[in-house]
Amino acid sequence: xxxxxxxxxxxxxxxxxxxxxxxxxxxxxxxxxxxxxxxxxxxxxxxxxxxxxxxxxxxxxxxxxxxxxxxxxxxxxxxxxxxxxxxxxxxxxxxxxxxxxxxxxxxxxxxxxxxxxxxxxxxxxxxxxxxxxxxxxxxxxxxxxxxxxxxxxxxxxxxxxxxxxxxxxxxxxxxxxxxxxxxxxxxxxxxxxxxxxxxxxxxxxxxxxxxxxxxxxxxxxxxxxxxxxxxxxxxxxxxxxxxxxxxxxxxxxxxxxxxxxxxxxxxxxxxxxxxxxxxxxxxxxxxxxxxxxxxxxxxxxxxxxxxxxxxxxxxxxxxxxxxxxxxxxxxxxxxxxxxxxxxxxxxxxxxxxxxxxxxxxxxxxxxxxxxxxxxxxxxxxxxxxxxxxxxxxxxxxxxxxxxxxxxxxxxxxxxxxxxxxxxxxxxxxxxxxxxxxxxxxxxxxxxxxxxxxxxxxxxxxxxxxxxxxxxxxxxxxxxxxxxxxxxxxxxxxxxxxxxxxxxxxxxxxxxxxxxxxxxxxxxxxxxxxxxxxxxxxxxxxxxxxxxxxxxx
Numbered sequence: 001x002x003x004x005x006x007x008x009x010x011x012x013x014x015x016x017x018x019x020x021x022x023x024x025x026x027x028x029x030x031x032x033x034x035x036x037x038x039x040x041x042x043x044x045x046x047x048x049x050x051x052x053x054x055x056x057x058x059x060x061x062x063x064x065x066x067x068x069x070x071x072x073x074x075x076x077x078x079x080x081x082x083x084x085x086x087x088x089x090x091x092x093x094x095x096x097x098x099x100x101x102x103x104x105x106x107x108x109x110x111x112x113x114x115x116x117x118x119x120x121x122x123x124x125x126x127x128x129x130x131x132x133x134x135x136x137x138x139x140x141x142x143x144x145x146x147x148x149x150x151x152x153x154x155x156x157x158x159x160x161x162x163x164x165x166x167x168x169x170x171x172x173x174x175x176x177x178x179x180x181x182x183x184x185x186x187x188x189x190x191x192x193x194x195x196x197x198x199x200x201x202x203x204x205x206x207x208x209x210x211x212x213x214x215x216x217x218x219x220x221x222x223x224x225x226x227x228x229x230x231x232x233x234x235x236x237x238x239x240x241x242x243x244x245x246x247x248x249x250x251x252x253x254x255x256x257x258x259x260x261x262x263x264x265x266x267x268x269x270x271x272x273x274x275x276x277x278x279x280x281x282x283x284x285x286x287x288x289x290x291x292x293x294x295x296x297x298x299x300x301x302x303x304x305x306x307x308x309x310x311x312x313x314x315x316x317x318x319x320x321x322x323x324x325x326x327x328x329x330x331x332x333x334x335x336x337x338x339x340x341x342x343x344x345x346x347x348x349x350x351x352x353x354x355x356x357x358x359x360x361x362x363x364x365x366x367x368x369x370x371x372x373x374x375x376x377x378x379x380x381x382x383x384x385x386x387x388x389x390x391x392x393x394x395x396x397x398x399x400x401x402x403x404x405x406x407x408x409x410x411x412x413x414x415x416x417x418x419x420x421x422x423x424x425x426x427x428x429x430x431x432x433x434x435x436x437x438x439x440x441x442x443x444x445x446x447x448x449x450x451x452x453x454x455x456x457x458x459x460x461x462x463x464x465x466x467x468x469x470x471x472x473x474x475x476x477x478x479x480x481x482x483x484x485x486x487x488x489x490x491x492x493x494x495x496x497x498x499x500x501x502x503x504x505x506x507x508x509x510x511x512x513x514x515x516x517x518x519x520x521x522x523x524x525x526x527x528x529x530x531x532x533x534x535x536x537x538x539x540x541x542x543x544x545x546x547x548x549x550x551x552x
Contacts, residue, residue, distance in 0.1 A: 015083035021112035036069040050106040055091035093210030095231045097200040102318035111196040123208045127165045134160035135183030140195040145185045207243040216278040229292045251300040259290040
């Protein structure tokens with residue numbers, strides 16, 4: 001067979017896009033596939049075995065419709081698009097989520113869908129309950145709360161509360177986060193699947209949980225009502241109140257439900273009870289209500305029967321899986337606890353090590369400071385010792401100076417006494433000199449008088465001699481300059497010789513007088529020098545006494 005022949009025999013396909021709450025998938029489907037074939041393919045891809053809760057939903061002409069399992073996909077009134085989009089959603093809801101949702105994937109899909117319905121306000125929830133549900137959603141997403149990791153603002157990008165609640169209370173995002181985190185911190189140790197199950201257990205008690213609402217009229221007068229279908233039965237609501245039904249028909253009390261065009265009839269089990277009829281605006285709506293009633297009633301009856309082998313196996317596997325997960329969670333919790341304890345011990349050791357290092361550092365610093373202080377003290381001691389030596393030296397010098405000053409004072413006193421004595425002696429000498437001067441002056445006067453008398457006598461003698469000479473040698477008068485020596489010698493008499501001797505005595509006397517005068521002048525000069533020296537010494541002593549007085 002040729003390759004071209006093989007290609008011709010390949011079945012024709014069309015593409016579909018399956019949109020779950022948190023993902024999208026694309027598949028190629030054969031043209032002949034029924035709705036069940038596509039649905040089974042999606043369930044296999046998801047690993048889902050609890051298929052009876054789910055269905056494939058699409059929107060046509062503004063109305064949400066479920067893909068029929070027993071009809072071909074392309075034969076149904078589906079959108080004409082490529083690829084064809086279907087939403088994989090929960091079509092029916094369990095009565096008790098903890099007992100009926102066996103697989104983790106089933107539980108996770110329900111959690112995501114119910115959470116979206118609450119945030120989109122399809123299910124009403126009180127503000128307090130929304131905060132608690134948000135805390136479980138955060139636990140499922142982020143795990144255990146860690147203040148070191150989950151810092152303020154970590155929920156800023158998460159949608160956790162309905163807009164209605166945010167509008168109702170004038171709180172900031174930080175305040176809401178604080179409220180949610182307060183609950184979140186209480187969920188420590190809860191695994192993701194457990195947190196999601198706790199979320200669903202709270203949500204299943206909400207009045208609008210799992211209810212599909214449709215507008216109906218109780219009669220042809222078109223009295224506006226709402227009909228709700230859920231896992232427990234059929235409920236009739238007023239148009240403005242979706243919380244409290246005006247009338248309810250539990251599945252156990254319904255004998256039959258029939259649908260004809262726009263009319264739907266509910267027959268109670270009690271034949272005496274009134275048959276309830278209502279009308280819908282469209283035949284499609286009536287058929288959709290009828291499908292939901294049949295599916296919820298079948299599940300209601302199925303829950304009350306003995307489980308099939310498949311369900312028993314699934315429940316056993318679920319129990320085993322839960323037990324295994326519980327043990328695994330316990331083991332993980334134990335390991336986490338041990339790890340946290342080890343981390344705490346490590347942190348404690350690190351803290352202790354840091355503390356010891358800090359203490360060692362402080363000790364080293366203290367040691368260095370001690371060494372520096374010791375060196376400083378040694379230096380100070382050396383300086384003090386040197387200062388002590390210097391002070392001792394200064395004290396010794398001061399003592400020596402004191403002794404010197406005492407000696408100087410004594411010397412000064414002695415010198416003063418000597419000086420006074422010398423002054424007295426000088427005064428006495430001066431007095432003596434004055435007296436001697438007076439005496440010498442008198443003697444000089446006497447001598448001068450004697451000299452005058454002698455010179456007068458000499459003059460007289462010379463005059464007499466001249467007179468004699470003139471008398472005896474008149475011719476000599478004309479030549480006074482001529483005096484022959486031999487004639488004088490011959491003619492001088494004894495009187496002349498005496499005159500010559502007298503002249504010699506006068507010269508000697510004059511020489512002695514001059515010599516005495518010079519001696520007197522020399523002594524006077526020495527005496528004046530001595531007086532000046534004494535005055536200088538006395539002045540120096542007075543200055544020393546003044547300085548000694550200032551120093552003391």
